Amino acid sequence: MSQASLAAADWWRRSHAARQRGLMLLGLACLASFLLSIAIGATDVGIGQFVAWLWSLLPLGGEAPPAGAQAVLLQIRLPRALAAAAVGAALGISGATVQGLFRNPLADPGLIGISGGASLAAVAVIVLGGSLRNLLPEVLHPFLLPLAAFAGSIVATLLVYRIAALRDDLGIAALLLAGIAINAIAMAGVGVFIFMSNDDQLRSLNFWMLGSVGATTWHTLLPALALMLPAAILLPRLARALDLFSMGERQAWLSGIDTDRLRRRAVILVALAVGAAVAISGTIGFVGLVVPHLVRLMLGPDHRGVLAGSALLGAALLGGADILARTLVMPAELPIGLVTALVGGPFFLWLLLRRRGGAV
Amino acid sequence: MLQLRQASYRVGAATLVENIDLALRPGAVVALVGPNGAGKSTMLRLLAGEIAPTRGHAELDGAPIATMDAAALARRRAVLPQHTATSFGFDALAIVLMGRHGPDGGGAGAAAAADALAVMDELGVADLAHRDIRTLSGGEQQRVHLARTLWQVRAFPDNHLLLDEPTSSLDIAHQFDALETARAEARRGTAVLVVLHDLNLAARFADSITVAKGGRIVAQGTAEAILEPRAISDWFGMRAVVTPHPAEHGPMVVFCGRS
Numbered sequence: 025m026s027q028a029s030l031a032a033a034d035w036w037r038r039s040h041a042a043r044q045r046g047l048m049l050l051g052l053a054c055l056a057s058f059l060l061s062i063a064i065g066a067t068d069v070g071i072g073q074f075v076a077w078l079w080s081l082l083p084l085g086g087e088a089p090p091a092g093a094q095a096v097l098l099q100i101r102l103p104r105a106l107a108a109a110a111v112g113a114a115l116g117i118s119g120a121t122v123q124g125l126f127r128n129p130l131a132d133p134g135l136i137g138i139s140g141g142a143s144l145a146a147v148a149v150i151v152l153g154g155s156l157r158n159l160l161p162e163v164l165h166p167f168l169l170p171l172a173a174f175a176g177s178i179v180a181t182l183l184v185y186r187i188a189a190l191r192d193d194l195g196i197a198a199l200l201l202a203g204i205a206i207n208a209i210a211m212a213g214v215g216v217f218i219f220m221s222n223d224d225q226l227r228s229l230n231f232w233m234l235g236s237v238g239a240t241t242w243h244t245l246l247p248a249l250a251l252m253l254p255a256a257i258l259l260p261r262l263a264r265a266l267d268l269f270s271m272g273e274r275q276a277w278l279s280g281i282d283t284d285r286l287r288r289r290a291v292i293l294v295a296l297a298v299g300a301a302v303a304i305s306g307t308i309g310f311v312g313l314v315v316p317h318l319v320r321l322m323l324g325p326d327h328r329g330v331l332a333g334s335a336l337l338g339a340a341l342l343g344g345a346d347i348l349a350r351t352l353v354m355p356a357e358l359p360i361g362l363v364t365a366l367v368g369g370p371f372f373l374w375l376l377l378r379r380r381g382g383a384v
Numbered sequence: 385m386l387q388l389r390q391a392s393y394r395v396g397a398a399t400l401v402e403n404i405d406l407a408l409r410p411g412a413v414v415a416l417v418g419p420n421g422a423g424k425s426t427m428l429r430l431l432a433g434e435i436a437p438t439r440g441h442a443e444l445d446g447a448p449i450a451t452m453d454a455a456a457l458a459r460r461r462a463v464l465p466q467h468t469a470t471s472f473g474f475d476a477l478a479i480v481l482m483g484r485h486g487p488d489g490g491g492a493g494a495a496a497a498a499d500a501l502a503v504m505d506e507l508g509v510a511d512l513a514h515r516d517i518r519t520l521s522g523g524e525q526q527r528v529h530l531a532r533t534l535w536q537v538r539a540f541p542d543n544h545l546l547l548d549e550p551t552s553s554l555d556i557a558h559q560f561d562a563l564e565t566a567r568a569e570a571r572r573g574t575a576v577l578v579v580l581h582d583l584n585l586a587a588r589f590a591d592s593i594t595v596a597k598g599g600r601i602v603a604q605g606t607a608e609a610i611l612e613p614r615a616i617s618d619w620f621g622m623r624a625v626v627t628p629h630p631a632e633h634g635p636m637v638v639f640c641g642r643s
Contacts, residue, residue, distance in 0.1 A: 028510055029498035032477065035514065036497035127471035264485050264492075270472045271482070275465060278432060279536065280458025280486020325472035 043329045046322055050336035054109065057343030061105035062097065064347050066355055069096045099241075106249075107240035108346040108360075109339040111305045112315075114252050114297040116338020117259055119312025120319070120330045121290050124266035126196060129320075132313045133298045136203040136291060140210030141180020142302040145172040146232055147217040151225050169232075170244050170303035174251070177299035180206055185291055195273045196287065235308035235361030237346055248300040255297035256335065262290060263327035270325070308361045310368030311338055317375060385409055386431055386449075386461060386544045386575060391440035393426055400426045401599040403440070408544055408575035413567050415590035416579045419620055422596040424579045425466075428548050431577065432463045458487040461544035462537040466552060468529050470517045476528045477513040480504055483536035490539060503535045504528070507565060508558070522553040530562060537574055545569060547578040551585065563589040583637045587611060588629075595619055611635050617643040 063071035073089040074097055080088035088094065118133045126135065134140070149172040160168065184206050188198035221229060265286050268276040277283045298312075315338045316330055323329035345363045352358055387407035393400045401423040408414060408431070416424050429435050430442050433449040442449045444460055452460075462483070470479065480500040484490035491500070504510045509527045512520060517528060530550055537543045547566060551559040563578070567589050570576045580586045586593050587607035595603040595610065597619050603610045616624040616637065623643040629636040 026502070028501055028505060032497040032501035032513065033494035035477065036494040124472075129472075264482075264489075267474070267478075268482050268485060270474065271468050271470050271479070274434075275468050276486075277454050278434070278458070278463040278465070279482065280455040282454045320472070325474050326478065 039324070039326075043323055043326065046329065047332055047336065050319075050322075050333050050340065053340040054336045054343070057340040057347075058105050058109055061108060061343045061347055062101045064351060065096070065101055066350070067096050069093045069101070073097065074101075103240045103242050103245045104237055104346070105343065107237040107245055107304055108343045110245075110249055110252055111237060111301040111308065112311060112338035112340070112342025112345075113335040114255065114301040114338070115308065115311040115342070116315040116319075116334035116336075117255065117331055118294040118298045118301075119338075120316035120327070120334035121259055121262070121266070121294055122312070123316050124269055124327055124330070125287065125290050126200060127270055127272065129317060130313070133294055134207065134312075136199060136294070137180035137184040137206040137210070138177045138295055138298045139302065139307050140207035140214075141183075142173040142177035142299060143233060143307060144180075144210040144213045144217075145176025146302075146306070147214050147229055148172065150229050150232065151217045151221045167244065170248070173306075174299045174303040176210075177302055178295055180210060181291060181295035181299070185288075192284070195283075199287070199291070231359055232306040233361075234359030235306040235364075236349070236357070236359050237305045237342075238350065238357055240304055244304050248304045251300035252297045255293040258289070259293050259297075260328075260331050262286060263331050266290075266327040266331075267325075306359075306361065308342070308364055310364045310372070311342060314368050314372055314375075315341065317372075386444050387442075388427065388430055388437070389441040389443065391430055391437035391442055393430060393435060394438045399599055401430070401596075404430070404601055406431070406594060406601065408577050410542065410573050410575050411570055412591040413570045413576040413578060413589060415586035415593045416577060416596060417581065417583060417586050417593060418596035423599040424596050425548060426599075427596065428463070428546055428577065428579060431544075432461060432546055433457045455486055455488075458536065459540050460542075461546060462533045463546045464530055464533040464548060464550055466548045468525070470525075473516040473518055475514050476509065476517050476520065477501060477504065479517050479528055480532045480535055483532040484539050487536060487539055500531075500535050503538070504531045507531045507534070508561065523555065523558060526550065526553045527558065527562070530565070534565065534569065537569065538572075541573065543574050545574050545576045547576070549579050549581065551580065551582070559585060583611065583616070587634050587636070588632065607635050611637060 059071060062074050073093045076086065076089050077094055077097055079086055115133070122133050122135060123129055123131045146169055149169050153168065157168065184199065184202045187202040191198040218226070218229065265281045268279050268281050273283050316334045319330050319333035319337055323333050345360050345367065349358045349360045349363045385407060388404045391404045392402045404427055406427060416427065418424050430437055433452060436442065436450040477497065477500060480503065481491040481496060484496065490496060501510055501513055504513055507527045507530055509524065509531055512524055512528065517525060520528065533545065537545045545566065550562050554562060563585055566576050566578055578590065592604065592606055593610060594601055602619060603615060611626050613624050613626055616622060621643055623640040625638045625640060626635050627638065
């Protein structure tokens, strides 16, 4: 083997190892954020009691912490920490996928109609909720809002996808244009409901549209996790096809990628993951946009790093944002979307202005 | 063998190409020349399987191309479009490695990286291997993509290479290098089609020249057989003198002005 070939082989091994190291680091950050989420809160229950509780579950385990602490950990902190991590991971990996699909680092899952559809359905439930509730059995009442948000996101996404399929000669641009139109229509519908709403409804509307993971219970969390699972398993498998997509849809197809299938899979998986995320947390901005950027800066553009890394970093950051949301103005809480926008917005501007002449 | 038989392609009322007979045979370089709007790119897209003829046949070894999926096609032909814009900052070597993912999931691993770099070396772009593709000049990018296409085509025997104006952004030395590489690839048994604007490059590097005009093929043959002043004037609207090349074998075309 020549000198140059040896150098290339070495480059491959080094970049592979660097990616593994980077992902490991992000995994640790994710774990740290998760544990902090469990340890920090309004009541005086800490990480020690969490560890003691876990330990007590083992066959050789010691004494369990008091029932009150157990309840706080099991019914409040744990579902909330899991929700923040899951929503962050879903938004991160979906953002990375959509940016790869649209070949645009400014793309966001909202582009394909997801957030518009979810918002419209959720707002409709909040404003018309009274009359809707009477039609449903009482056990379903707590699920009404998340179910509606999820259904809204899926319906909007499918609509966007069907419309785009009618103009498949436009390729990915059709998806973008249909998404913009459906989003605009959905937001007009949201405006109508806001106009119809009373003060009380307006408050809960606001809170939902700014996002929160505070209301998470196991009942709402578990179905959402189940819906995110396919994305977590299948989206990373699209990594190399998305790499080829960066040369354009035509070149990707010429190089042997079934671009129709890739687009269909990516859109469905993203719609499931983000629909489920929006259903339990409302709309949370900036995570899907900023996280893939940070991961690309850290690990390079290869989607084998970007997809997994965005899931991990999204989970870590949203966990951190939730800690801020519930501690900054204790005993009250900030909407988590406010925190991500307040931190994410300026940070994004910094990214933009950081390096004149460099790529975004 | 990749071929069009009596193939036509229509969009709405417009006929882009009509009754095309064009065959690519192993070991030979076919140059496709013609004025702008002659239908050269449409013929290339028909051969690549990107579009199916609205009438007539596009076939690979006698079977219709339209029935093959993207991955199967990528095992039998590689295509270099006129221009490829990359949206993220991949290294040039990573771009070349992408050439084998579509066909068979290859293009990963240390051995593949070494192999891909060797192909980059043939095209004189090995020293650009670790540069962000977007920071390279147009000509450098074109050579990197040519290396990617070449690496793809070499993954399978009996393959076809379709190059759409591969020399458009290249300086003269690199034009010669690129076409020399295409010819050497043909000598290894690959069937090569190359769309060109320069008749002298076509005469020098192609085994046969196909001339397209107005969506039809108006001449097919060796440079010696088809390049003569009256025909060139008909095809391109240019007065030309055809002389034997002073230093090399074959004819040379000198343009004098519009006819």
